[in-house]
Amino acid sequence: MREVDYIIVGDGYAALFFAHQLIKAGKEFVLYSEGKKGASQVSAGIVNPVVLKKFTTFWLAQEQIDALKDTLTEIATYTGKNYLVEESIHRIFHDEKERELWLKKAQTEDLSPFLNIDFKSLDKVHNPFGAGKVNQSARLDVDRFFADMLSYLKEQGHLIEKRFDYSKLDAAKSTYAALVYRSIVFCEGMGVVNNPYFAQIPVVPNKGHHLKVILSTPLNNSYTLKKKHFLFPMNSESYYYGGTYDRHQLEDGTDDSATEELVKGLEELYPHAFEVEEVNFGFRPTVKDRRPILGSNILYPNLYVFNGLGARGILNGNYFAKTLVNHIEAGVPLPDEVNLKRFQP
Ligand SMILES: Cc1cc2nc3c(=O)[nH]c(=O)nc-3n(C[C@H](O)[C@H](O)[C@H](O)COP(=O)(O)OP(=O)(O)OC[C@H]3O[C@@H](n4cnc5c(N)ncnc54)[C@H](O)[C@@H]3O)c2cc1C
Secondary structure, X not given: OEEEEEEEEOOOHHHHHHHHHHHHHOOOEEEXXXXXXOHXXXXXXXXXXXXXXXXXXXXXXXXXXHHHHHHHHHHHHHHOOOOEEOOOEEEEOOOHHHHHHXXXXXXXOOOOOOEOXXXXXXXXXXXXXXXXXXXXXXXXOHHHHHHHHHHHHHHOOOEEOOOOOHHHEEOOOOEEOOEEEEEEEEOOHHHHHHOOOOOOOOOEEEEEEEEEEEEOOOOOOOOEEEOOOEEEEOOOOOEEEEOOOEOOOOOOOOOHHHHHHHHHHHHHXXXXXXXXXXXXXXXXXXXXXXXXXXXXXXXXXXXXXXXXXXXXXXXXXXXXXXXXXXXXXXXXOOOHHHEHHHHOO
């Protein structure tokens, strides 16, 4: 039997940011990846401190941004690359009223660090009311982050490229197949519905699609543009446009209605020809109160769940991976806001 401190189940943001905490702490661990592209690998990678519909911010936004920068600097020491793309979001205003609202919100204590009031007029896209820049916003280079992190984990002997089979788990003895573990952290995203120990946690799937497109006239800069959806360059040829939100269509596979919504949105923003190269989709694990879920199984307290990252997988995943490792390793209580216990009678 091989002894490990941790088994991580999953390979999305929750799992990889948790793995980073274990690397930092010098723990012995393995990570199970079933090799499917989950929500994280189809995500846009946007790091954004502002809710762009109403121009509000959210709980711990500044702390989460600062913590992400620290983590990405730490990860760069072993993968050799910092995956943060320092290109900010430019929110294209729908009308004059939105500009005014932005100006008003920019004067509040919460929003003044984030809402830039030097409005811009952008070339090549339809923006008669101009655009406001979100300070401190950025993007993660999603493809490189996952490719490099997974190959680093493989090189170091942490990665097990197999589906975690719940029937091989003996929770009473803390063994899984030929492994003896101290703790398991389940980071399965919507895959949690198949987990007999945590299937009941209240995560709700929200399906999101994005398009990979080729623009006939490339944009002049690498900003992230946001009107209905996000548009930004992924590489020298392709652009990312997305994502949609849908709580009702939950079948596996792409939905024509989502593709149509995206094509229409892009046509409104970009008045030139474009070609759709790919349509991708994933399921965001969302929670009614918009807070992640961290906690352990009542019968087997060394089985933990880390889920419910919602639409902010990067910021939530990074920040709360540290919260969870501090809880498990140092007994630091979990904040009530994210504790699984908030849903238990
Ligand atoms: C279109 C779209 C755009 C998005 N854009 C952004 C964005 O710009 N910024 C942002 O912060 N967030 C974004 N999100 C949200 C973000 O993607 C999610 O919050 C995040 O991916 C959730 O991460 P996770 O690790 O919990 O789950 P997932 O990414 O779903 O990862 C779970 C993984 O676990 C694996 N797994 C499950 N069960 C098992 C098992 N038994 N054995 C082995 N492996 C298993 C699955 O295959 C899966 O790959 C977006 C989501 C979508 C759909």
